Amino acid sequence: MxxxxxxxxxxxxxxxxxxxxxxxxxxxxxxxxxxxxxxxxxxxxxxxxxxxxxxxxxxxxxxxxxxxxxxxxxxxxxxxxxxxxxxxxxxxxxxxxxxxxxxxxxxxxxxDAEEDHPMDEEMISTICSEMEISRSGSIPEQRFATMIFSAKEAVYKAQFALTGALFGFEVLDVTLEPDAGRFAARFLQPVGPFAVGDSLPGRIAEVAGHLVTGVAIGQRPGKGA
Missing domain, CATH: 3.90.470.20 (4'-phosphopantetheinyl transferase domain)
Known part of the structure; x- marks a missing residue:
């Protein structure tokens, strides 16, 4: 391990x-x-x-x-x-x-955790929109796509616990800030309580040959920041 x-x-x-x-x-x-x-x-x-x-x-x-x-x-x-x-x-x-x-x-x-490998090129258009890839900057496109994939997986899991809603990668638009270890996922379609334009923040880290991403929804009152 x-x-x-x-x-x-x-x-x-x-x-x-x-x-x-x-x-x-x-x-x-x-x-x-x-x-x-x-x-x-x-x-x-x-x-x-x-x-x-x-x-x-x-x-x-x-x-x-x-x-x-x-x-x-x-x-x-x-x-x-x-x-x-x-x-x-x-x-x-x-x-x-x-x-x-x-x-x-x-x-x-x-x-979500992914082994820190570049995504297969043929999968990129399934996972990422052209707009998302246009924001890759100096990060190689295939590696950037893996980061987008992991972010979308973490958001999907968090929302699914509340909504039970199944949807595809095209429902979310992810903006990454790799240097800050942050991302934001904006809903492009309504899903349960999430309206078009609603955004969920998350974080991303590189560790031990893996990319790991996390999202939390809804701090409970009186239980911390």
Whole structure:
């Protein structure tokens, strides 16, 4: 697994409020799953089973850090994790690691990690608009596209926890500020409570050969900045 301490620092730095972070290595054996989680494995190929088990292991580590007892995190009908009441969370994985974040101070979290490789050129037009690519500046287009992809994934996960809405990459317009480690994702179509022009801020970091992005929605009153 890449540098654990560096990853944890980077992930915590993606969010204004405190989050608990759990890490696991999908290439290694994982603790057993709860029966409620085992039910989700039916039909999964072996690689996906390993990713699922590693994701749940990371999630339980994050929950333990936040003071929660070990408990099942079932998969809902929409395939999203069912977190304990009052807890927001997000799980992401690459071939080399799984990361989970949880917090009781926000309504929703979105976390994404991508291995820091340039995107395949043929995928760029699917992920990014011409306007987005026009803002790449001195960053190579294929690497910039990977950053846009990760930002959109984090925003999508955060909004999905609230809306359950499925949509494509074209619904969001992402403006990156790589030097500041920030981005903003503007809605180009209405989605649930988000109107055209509404924007969600996020952060991006480069660490341990990965790009990681994070978005939080809705600080809960009386629970921090």
């Amino acid at each position: 890449p540098d654990r301490a560096a990853l944890q620092r980077a992930v915590r730095g993606l969010f204004d409020g405190p989050v608990a972070v759990g890490l696991s290595d999908p290439s290694m054996p994982q603790p057993g799953l709860f029966p409620e989680e085992e039910a989700a494995l039916a039909g999964m190929v072996p690689d996906r089973r390993r990713e699922f088990a590693a994701g749940r292991a990371a999630a339980r580590l994050a929950l333990a850090e936040a003071g929660h007892a070990a408990q099942p995190i079932p998969m809902q009908d929409n395939r999203a994790p069912l977190w304990p009441p009052g807890v927001a969370g997000s799980i992401t994985h690459t071939r080399r690691l799984c990361i989970a974040v949880v917090s009781d101070r926000v309504r929703a979290l979105g976390l």
